[in-house]
Amino acid sequence: MDHRTQQRVEEMRSSLSSLGVAITRRRAKMLExxxxxxxxxxxxELHAEVRRWYPSTSLATVYNTIDLLKExxxxxxxxxxxxxxxxxxxxPASHPHLVCISCxxxxxxxxxHDPGARALDRLSHATGYRLVRQRTDYYGICPACQLQEYDTTTPPAPDASLTPQPASSGKASFP
Amino acid sequence: MDHRTQQRVEEMRSSLSSLGVAITRRRAKMLExxxxxxxxxxxxELHAEVRRWYPSTSLATVYNTIDLLKExxxxxxxxxxxxxxxxxxxxPASHPHLVCISCxxxxxxxxxHDPGARALDRLSHATGYRLVRQRTDYYGICPACQLQEYDTTTPPAPDASLTPQPASSGKASFP
DNA sequence: GCGGTTTTTAGAATCGTTCTAATTTGTTAG
DNA sequence: CTAACAAATTAGAACGATTCTAAAAACCGC
Structure with a gap:
């Protein structure tokens, strides 16, 4: 785990802690x-991934943790x-995304043009709304998908998993 | 129906027509x-509204018409x-919205800062994506809801319907 | 009016998400 | 170590928006 990741996990951890909830193993893994x-x-996908370490994890737990993180x-x-x-x-702060409508x-x-937090304030004044977040997304076909449009031979790339292997299949399976 | 509305209905009508589908009464009403x-x-809401004129209209028809309009x-x-x-x-073109997270x-x-179609092109070049649309929304509390936050006496405004009364309850009910 | 196509309908099916009640885990005090 | 309590987790049911399906109805050109 690189430094930036490590640091981010720390941020999430302490945010959750000050919310007064326990950082259980499943939750810790999800943060990671x-x-x-x-x-x-x-x-x-998150569920599938946590399951590699804690196979009994239910989807409800994943949603539950997501809710806490949102809070x-x-x-x-x-x-x-x-x-x-x-x-x-x-x-976690509002920022724009490129969304591929194909893959x-x-x-x-x-x-x-990022307005950023500053601009949200400006817009709040201008509109009378008390603005709290924004969403900006651009939709289109990503470069990889454009290539494949004319290439009938390339199979779609297999989905890599999000993190490295769990230590062994027997060991941590039943936490 | 004001001029702008009339004109817009015309646009939608001819767009649908050149798609090769019929403008049925239900569809015409939905455009309106x-x-x-x-x-x-x-x-x-759309369903409820069309039903005021054509009470037998099913939700499937509404979704169906929406799909045609999207197409x-x-x-x-x-x-x-x-x-x-x-x-x-x-x-129908991408443009930003103010969304009240309360009402x-x-x-x-x-x-x-509207980028507009021009900027989509520019961004397409910059990112390598073939961008087709964008979404920009601002989320917050609208002025009306802000007022009501501190006012325990004002009841929430009743939802007005979207269009004037159908001529009579019996007449057009069974098209 | 007739045959063929399009539209509409009611209801079933689907999918992501949320809820529920029961079980498990963790913690603390004795 | 264990009883008692709180918090977290589980499996599966429930939910709501949307999509699908098969059958009925409306429409069209002749």
Whole structure:
């Protein structure tokens, strides 16, 4: 785990702690997963991943932890109605994304026109709303998918898992 | 129906026509409703409204018409995962909205920093994506809800319906 | 009016998410 | 170590929005 990830996990941990909840092993693992991927996993993907370490983990626990993180302002939820919501645990503050409408990948974007928190304030004044967050996403076909459009030979890339192997299949299975 | 609305209905009509589908009475009514409200109705609200004229209308028809309009690029779908999607039939091109997280109202916004189609092109080049649309929304508490926060006496405003009365309850009920 | 196509309908099915009640785990005091 | 209590977790039911399906109804050109 690199430094940035480590640090991010620490942030999430202490945020959850000051919320008054315990950092259980499952929760700790989820923080780790969320902090170390830029793939914006869905609840299901997160579930599959935690299960590699704690196979008895239920989906309810995953949603429960996500809710806590939302409450703590430590996760950004990207809502989709046509598919599962996606989560960004690395950059919990509003920021724009590039969404591929073909392969469903989501990339962080460094906003060209980013208003940022400053601009939210300005807009709040201008509109009379008390604005708390914003969402900006760009939808299109990502470069990889564009290539494959004309290439009938390349099979779609297999989905890599989000984190390295659990130590062994027997060991941590029943925490 | 004012001029702008009339005109918008015409646009939608001809778009649907060139898609090769019939403009049935139900569909015509839906266009009218969509063109004449700025309240960004959900499929359900739309359904309730069409039912005032054609009480036998099923929800499937509403979704079906919405799909046609999407195909024709004549409606903007605002996706929400926690509640029903909302639709903007007046301005089908991407544009920003103010979303009240308390009363769920949605207002069109005139974008302060609007990139617009021009900027989508620019971004497409910059990112390598073939971008087709964008979404920008601001979430917060609207002025009306802010007032009511401290006012325990004001009852929430009753939801007005989207369009004027159907002529009579008996007449057009069974098209 | 007739045959063929399109539209509409009611209700079933689906999918992501939330809820519920029961069980397990963890903690603290004795 | 153990009883008693609180917090976390589980499996599965429930839910709500949307999509699908098969059958009925409406429409069209002749």
């Amino acid at each position: 997963i969320l902090a170390s991927t830029d793939r914006h996993p869905s609840a299901n 703590a302002g430590q996760i950004l939820e990207l809502e989709f109605s046509a598919s599962a919501n996606r989560y960004d645990g690395r950059r 469903q990948s989501i990339e962080d974007m460094d906003d060209p | 409703i969509l063109a004449s409200t700025d309240r960004h109705p959900s499929a359900n 024709a690029g004549q409606i903007l779908e605002l996706e929400f995962s926690a509640s029903a999607n909302r639709y903007d039939g007046r301005r 769920q109202s949605i207002e069109d916004m005139d974008d302060p």
